[in-house]
Amino acid sequence: MIGNSIIKLNNVDIFQQTHLVLSNVNLHIDKGDFVWLIGQTGSGKSSLLKVMYGDLTINTGNGHACGYDLNHIKSKDIPFLRRKLGIVFQDFQLLTDRSVEENLRFVMRATGWTDKKLIADKALDVLEKVGLRSKLKKMPHELSGGEQQRVVIARALLNDPEIILADEPTGNLDPDTSEEIVLLLKQISQSGTAVLIATHDYHIIRTFPSRIIKCENSKVLEDAKIA
Numbered sequence: 488m489i490g491n492s493i494i495k496l497n498n499v500d501i502f503q504q505t506h507l508v509l510s511n512v513n514l515h516i517d518k519g520d521f522v523w524l525i526g527q528t529g530s531g532k533s534s535l536l537k538v539m540y541g542d543l544t545i546n547t548g549n550g551h552a553c554g555y556d557l558n559h560i561k562s563k564d565i566p567f568l569r570r571k572l573g574i575v576f577q578d579f580q581l582l583t584d585r586s587v588e589e590n591l592r593f594v595m596r597a598t599g600w601t602d603k604k605l606i607a608d609k610a611l612d613v614l615e616k617v618g619l620r621s622k623l624k625k626m627p628h629e630l631s632g633g634e635q636q637r638v639v640i641a642r643a644l645l646n647d648p649e650i651i652l653a654d655e656p657t658g659n660l661d662p663d664t665s666e667e668i669v670l671l672l673k674q675i676s677q678s679g680t681a682v683l684i685a686t687h688d689y690h691i692i693r694t695f696p697s698r699i700i701k702c703e704n705s706k707v708l709e710d711a712k713i714a
């Protein structure tokens with residue numbers, strides 16, 4: 488982290504193959520920020536997130552994420568960057584053949600945790616944060632959609648990330664459950680972890696007004712408005 492800055496992009500051009508998706512991107516996200524990311528399908532939201540988690544490299548301009556220089560990050564450092572970013576994407580769902588506890592243990596072991604007591608304590612700690620301590624032994628199919636999404640958020644919190652990147656985290660949820668999930672993410676941001684949520688759901692944005700970043704016409708607009 489540089490000061491309070493978690494993500495900082497200066498004059499960055501973002502390409503997919505040879506296609507310029509977003510040009511001259513300037514963006515900053517600080518500790519504890521809660522930010523919406525909007526834009527039509529194909530406008531570049533996922534590409535922007537990919538730059539942040541080191542899946543797309545930067546050639547023009549410069550960028551930092553969680554203390555890593557995105558222009559010069561080495562492939563061996565990318566797993567360490569990813570530990571500082573909690574990722575909540577629709578395609579990063581729970582392993583359906585393992586309990587909640589086993590899902591959490593799986594990620595901890597994969598990210599270098601070895602001490603059994605610390606692993607057990609941390610699993611309970613993150614479940615407590617999302618209000619699901621009692622569901623430790625449940626299988627994913629025994630949980631509602633909203634509860635499963637809470638477990639995904641708990642999993643994203645395991646390595647105490649500086650920011651959570653959430654891509655359509657409420658895409659499959661009913662309106663009330665969507666509000667519960669966003670409220671949880673908002674509370675997480677208030678405890679100091681920045682949160683960036685990509686969404687097409689303007690209703691939920693109106694319910695939780697906050698800074699909006701918009702991808703439009705190959706540009707990123709900071710402090711955008713919704714109609």
Ligand SMILES: Nc1ncnc2c1ncn2[C@@H]1O[C@H](COP(=O)(O)OP(=O)(O)OP(=O)(O)O)[C@@H](O)[C@H]1O
Nearest residue numbers: 503504506508526527528529530531532533534535
């Ligand atoms: N792997 C890829 N190779 C080439 N072009 C790509 C690739 N991934 C995305 N693109 C193109 O880059 C542009 C931006 O796509 P991106 O997925 O970032 O948009 P998005 O705003 O996230 O869309 P959605 O809301 O549908 O998820 C689109 O024109 C897309 O076709």
